[in-house]
Amino acid sequence: MNRRQFLCTSAAAGVGLSIAGSLPAARLDKTLRKALIGVPNKEVFAAWKAAGFEGMEATKWQALPGEAVAARKTAESFGMKIHSVLFGWGKLNEGETVLAEDVTKMEIALRAAQAYGASAVLFVPCRIGGMAIPRPREFDVRFDEKTGHLERVVAGDNAPFEKYIEAHNGAVDASRKGIERLIPTAEKTGVVIALENVWNNLWVAPALFANFVASFDSPWVKAYFDIGNHVKYAPPQDWIRALGKLIVRCHVKDFKLSANGNGGEFCNLREGSVDWPVVVKALDEIGYKGWMTVEGSKLSLGEQSERLDLIIAGK
Numbered sequence: 001m002n003r004r005q006f007l008c009t010s011a012a013a014g015v016g017l018s019i020a021g022s023l024p025a026a027r028l029d030k031t032l033r034k035a036l037i038g039v040p041n042k043e044v045f046a047a048w049k050a051a052g053f054e055g056m057e058a059t060k061w062q063a064l065p066g067e068a069v070a071a072r073k074t075a076e077s078f079g080m081k082i083h084s085v086l087f088g089w090g091k092l093n094e095g096e097t098v099l100a101e102d103v104t105k106m107e108i109a110l111r112a113a114q115a116y117g118a119s120a121v122l123f124v125p126c127r128i129g130g131m132a133i134p135r136p137r138e139f140d141v142r143f144d145e146k147t148g149h150l151e152r153v154v155a156g157d158n159a160p161f162e163k164y165i166e167a168h169n170g171a172v173d174a175s176r177k178g179i180e181r182l183i184p185t186a187e188k189t190g191v192v193i194a195l196e197n198v199w200n201n202l203w204v205a206p207a208l209f210a211n212f213v214a215s216f217d218s219p220w221v222k223a224y225f226d227i228g229n230h231v232k233y234a235p236p237q238d239w240i241r242a243l244g245k246l247i248v249r250c251h252v253k254d255f256k257l258s259a260n261g262n263g264g265e266f267c268n269l270r271e272g273s274v275d276w277p278v279v280v281k282a283l284d285e286i287g288y289k290g291w292m293t294v295e296g297s298k299l300s301l302g303e304q305s306e307r308l309d310l311i312i313a314g315k
Contacts, residue, residue, distance in 0.1 A: 032283070032312045034305065035083060035293040040071035040116075045078040051301035052309070055081045057249075057293050058116055061088075061109035068115030075117075083291050084120040084194065084224075084249055085113040092178035093126040093171040099178050106193070107185045114189040120249055122224045123193055125175035127200035131163040135262045136232040141205040148172045148212050164201075171202055172212065179221060186220035194224035194248050204233050206242030213246045222246050226295070228253035228266060231273055237282040244286045251295045252308060268299055269307040280314045 035055035038044050048056070056075065063071070075082050087109040090102045109121045140155040149169040152158045158165065179193060186193050195213055203209035213223045223246045227236045232255070240247065254272035257264040270276060292312065297304050 031289040032280075033083075033291050034308050034312075035291050036301075036304070037086060037293060037295055040075060040082060042074055045075055045080055047301060049078045049080060052305040053080070053301075055083045055291060055293075057084045057086050057122070057291075058082050058118070059086050061085050061112055061121065062105075063112045063116070065111065065115040068112045072115065072117040082116040082118050084118050084122060084293075085109055085116060086122045088122065089124045089198070090126055090175075090178070093128070093167075093174040099174060103178055103181050106182050110182070110185050110189045110191045110193075113191040118191065120192045120194040120222075120224070122196050122249070123179075124196050124198050124200060125178065125202075126171050127198075127202065128164070128167040128171050129201055131167065132160050133164050133201055134161060136204070137261045139204050139233065141208055143208055143211065145211055148176075148208070148215055150208075168202060175212075176215070179216065183216070183218055183220050192219075192248055193221050195221065196224040196226060196229075196251075198226070198229055206230075206234055206239045209239070210242045210244070210246060213243070222248040224249045224251070226251035226253065227274060227279060228255040228272070228295075231255040231257060232262065232264060235278075236274055237278050240279065240282040240286060240288075247286065247288055247290075249290060250283070250288070250292050252292050252311065253295050253297065266296060269294070269297060269304070270310065276311045277314045280311065 033055060034053045035057060036048060036053055037057045037059060039060055040056055040058050058071070072082055087106060090106070091098045092102055106121065106123060113121050134154050138154055141150065142152045143150050149172060150165045153161050153165060182193055197203055197209060203212055213221060223243050225239060225243060225247045227250060230236055230239050252269065254267050254269050254274050255264055256267045256272040264273070292308060294304050294308060
């Protein structure tokens with residue numbers, strides 16, 4: 001499933017979101033910076049700047065260095081920054097040939113990010129599926145902290161999920177292999193490999209994902225945390241506290257849980273199940289001062305900007 005299929009489909013609820021004179025000055029002074037995802041050009045930067053955004057996550061990961069430098073200069077002319085690059089899905093668990101191809105592509109993305117002036121590339125290592133998998137709130141994970149391998153996924157009988165456990169552990173090993181190959185290029189370019197989960201059936205528990213990211217023991221491998229993507233597995237604040245200083249970027253979107261908590265749908269910001277004041281407090285606790293990049297919203301630029309201001313204000 002493509003990450004862009006995870007878009008909000010519900011209409012704006014018409015709640016009053018005027019923020020003039022209502023946001024605490026101390027909170028607005030904090031260095032949580034506002035961004036969107038898109039293709040860099042003059043018209044886009046002009047519109048985003050007018051709406052109150054400060055930066056972009058560029059989707060054109062394959063940009064040649066000269067093209068990326070030109071885009072950086074255009075962003076800078078508006079007082080804006082291309083802060084990261086969205087590579088997206090990898091297939092590191094689909095055999096050595098595909099792994100090598102993805103490593104090559106990611107190296108291109110890392111060099112493009114360097115030319116853009118960005119300091120991170122979003123990378124989803126791989127996905128698994130097609131077998132029996134526990135429902136989100138059924139997971140009761142136990143894993144080997146040295147290998148990152150799952151030992152169980154539910155309390156009681158795990159026999160129905162043996163194929164899932166096997167696929168998960170194979171994906172962990174393949175992902176580690178590919179990412180380790182990328183670290184030298186990340187170091188050379190000065191660009192972080194920012195790992196993200198996107199409903200790929202991997203690392204479904206906060207401690208499990210934190211263990212995987214931390215296992216590289218590298219300043220060039222960190223986490224890109226999407227606040228809305230993880231709601232069906234655990235509250236976002238639990239993920240934030242588990243990942244802590246590993247988080248280098250945040251995507252901002254909301255998710256409305258179903259009554260049983262095992263599903264739901266993406267929705268407009270501040271209309272779902274995310275407890276935004278608690279999330280922002282958790283980000284404060286871990287010392288996160290980075291970019292808050294809205295993803296998948298169908299609201300107007302102005303409405304997105306206002307709602308993100310309210311979130312940053314802890315509302």
